[in-house]
Amino acid sequence: MITIKKNTTSRALKDAVELLSGVDLSVCFQCKKCSSGCPVAKLARTRPSEIMRRLHLGAGNELLASDLVWMCVSCETCSARCPMGIDVAAVMDALRRLALERGAPKPEGNVPLFNRAFLKTVETFGRSYEIGMITAYKLGTGKLMNDTEKFPAMLKKGKIALLPPRGGDRKTVKRIFRKIKESKGAKA
């Protein structure tokens, strides 16, 4: 059973998701195909069909704290199999963007920190720099030595590049990041 609390943010969340994703949430008839095919649904506390239903029933910002929001791997199986053609993956993207905007609590594994670390290397070098991103992420989580035992072998085999990438058009990429920040500032 799904119980939800009506609160003041409810309309804003449904409307914001529909606006950001271009999805009409009302056409979902809860066949649960999205949840059946979802590779992480069995590991998460929430399922995609439940997210859809809660949104439709008027859930508020508390939905942005659902573990599935950042456990979703963007595999898009849900969107590909929805009989109503709903882009469920776009709904998940919208929820993530809203979670960032509205300051939702940090999820397990801190994917937002990872994404920031990844995009920072892109903004700096024009291309992603794996070792730079991994270091920034691990420093941020405070678990620097976690999952690092394979690094020596990877470096030895040349399976990961030690030095930052060169040759990318950094000027254009810096401009893109600057313009996006400006347009967000203008909206806020």
Place this chain on the structure above:
Amino acid sequence: MKYAYYPGCSAESTAHDMNQSTLAVARALGIELHEPKGWTCCGATAGHQTDRLLAVSLPAANLSKVQDMKLDMVVNCAACYNRMKVANHEISSHPTIRQGVREALDRDYDGSVKVRHLIEVLLEDVGLPAITKSLKRSLNGLKVACYYGCLLVRPPGVLKFDDPENPKSLDRLVTAMGGQSLDWPCKVECCGGGLSLTRTDVVVHLTEGILEMACAAGADCIAVSCPMCQVNLDLRQQDINKQTGKNYQVPVVYITQLLGLCLGIGTGELGFSKLMVPASSVLKKVEANSHE
């Protein structure tokens, strides 16, 4: 056959072997590849999880460079291929997105550059008869589980790459090379993609499911065309074995590495030494059957 080739960031790091084998195979088959000067990151998953306009502008910066080259864009990384095609779709179908991209890039881009996956070029432009004619060796009945993952086939309406539930492109290549492509249920399952570092537990769980099915089908190796799939399936076997007491030792190779082998290209040039699970069993089987 002349194309603009977008390698993608992984090509310079964890997928250096994919890039090496792509270039070697292209040379052998007379496919001319030209890198757009100053190509930059497509933004990948982090981009579209963060901001829609960012997720479209980063690929568009590359697509507009390729437009100036007046060539089709060829991509081998499934993730980059996906982002490029989605960006084209977003720009062509939403005037406001196109306007936003114009402001971000300081130039207009209309979403019209044709984006092709290398597999499409191999099957449609080069063609299986020409490929078969160029082969120097056979896969000698090697049992190959072809693994497509997510980003090559979804969203199907935008990518239009093969059948999204039971794709056969890689299988057709394997069969043409004299391998035995396996019928198995995990072709388009997800490996956990970008959660490799953040939720390693999820990735270990998902990759184990895929490895288990590949082994049950009797696979000698898994063939992929996505750097994230390759790294997750290859790298995480050690973790799975440690956590479960099982002993997975399945080589996870790029389809271009297999094709390169059959075209008679040396293993060094194809980046075989970079695999975490060595492909010695695969090499032995193929080299035992040289036509030369």
